[in-house]
């Protein structure tokens with residue numbers, strides 16, 4: 001057992017990361033186990049384990065919290081999850097034009113949303129261990145750590161739902177022979193925030209926009225703060241500015257507060273996300289005294305890697321690059337693909353065959369592959385064509401941002 005301190009527990013499915021992808025996968029895997037076991041004689045005990053490195057699920061919130069209205073039909077959530085209903089998105093272009101588009105959705109309380117999904121997974125039979133970090137892949141499962149205690153967990157199938165800096169993805173790539181070194185939290189800045197529940201939490205943000213390998217592509221560095229609003233805001237607001245290189249700013253209202261942030265997608269010169277956020281706060285006239293807390297994070301915007309499925313590992317959510325490369329929205333895709341991943345993992349564990357894992361890869365790419373491939377093409381156009389000229393940048397944004405009819409126009413395509 002190597003470095004472990006205790007007797008190994010064995011699970012059919014172990015899911016790493018309790019964000020929307022991992023909680024959805026755990027819920028679906030737990031729900032799938034009983035009917036699958038009944039249909040397959042000699043199937044194991046059907047145990048599902050969800051691991052989360054943070055002490056509390058859903059915290060810190062590293063999200064602007066907008067989700068499309070359709071998500072409500074696909075995942076269980078209680079009315080307390082909704083912070084504000086949204087009908088319209090207002091896009092502000094560098095040349096001064098403001099465009100309104102229909103964007104039915106909600107700004108949600110992400111902490112309550114994730115916690116609600118986790119509670120549903122627990123009720124369905126999944127075991128959840130917080131404050132537990134997945135460290136290494138082992139022959140029989142993985143090595144976990146809780147506090148100073150390290151222990152091995154037996155796992156037939158592992159689901160990597162561990163976000164943009166996925167450790168599980170590096171295991172899969174290493175098994176694939178790509179030889180990627182182990183992931184660790186990126187260097188950056190730790191900031192704290194207070195949640196409506198009264199809990200204080202810390203989060204880690206990168207000080208500048210980054211360009212790094214992810215399926216051969218890009219990551220967006222984002223800085224965000226929660227602010228008090230002096231008057232209600234009914235629409236989500238999107239701001240393009242030459243300074244927010246490769247990205248955009250947002251103000252997403254949630255009753256008396258709003259999430260204000262900027263994502264930057266560049267390794268070149270230019271303001272860091274934190275500097276860009278200061279610029280946006282000035283622009284929208286938010287006073288320092290109205291800032292409640294800071295957060296931020298990394299958004300994969302290069303699309304998925306070539307493989308999200310191995311012999312006993314699958315990836316889902318941000319770990320699988322299922323986030324929209326232009327908007328950075330990833331919650332809905334994480335939930336829907338999480339359901340597919342949970343079903344596939346349970347099925348592969350019970351049947352003792354990797355076929356359902358390959359089916360997962362086909363299923364989610366069949367559903368999302370075309371949308372993501374198109375968005376990757378637009379992302380490349382936006383990143384390569386970025387300019388400090390406000391008129392030219394506005395023309396480029398009209399071609400590449402989801403609010404404009406030209407976004408739908410094909411400019412070449414690739415299959416993902």
Ligand SMILES: Cc1cc2nc3c(=O)[nH]c(=O)nc-3n(C[C@H](O)[C@H](O)[C@H](O)COP(=O)(O)OP(=O)(O)OC[C@H]3O[C@@H](n4cnc5c(N)ncnc54)[C@H](O)[C@@H]3O)c2cc1C
Pocket residue numbers: 016017018019020021022051052053054058062063064065066067132133134135161162163164166167222223224261295296297298299316317318319323328329330331332334
């Ligand atoms: C600033 C910002 C704003 C955003 N705004 C929006 C938005 O408005 N709407 C939207 O749809 N999307 C938004 N996104 C993207 C969205 O947050 C993600 O796409 C979504 O959270 C992906 O869900 P996930 O479950 O894949 O990953 P995460 O939500 O990142 O969950 C991964 C979990 O894995 C845990 N973990 C990581 N490593 C380990 C380990 N080794 N062991 C155990 N646990 C581990 C982490 O603690 C985390 O809880 C935003 C992202 C950022 C950074």
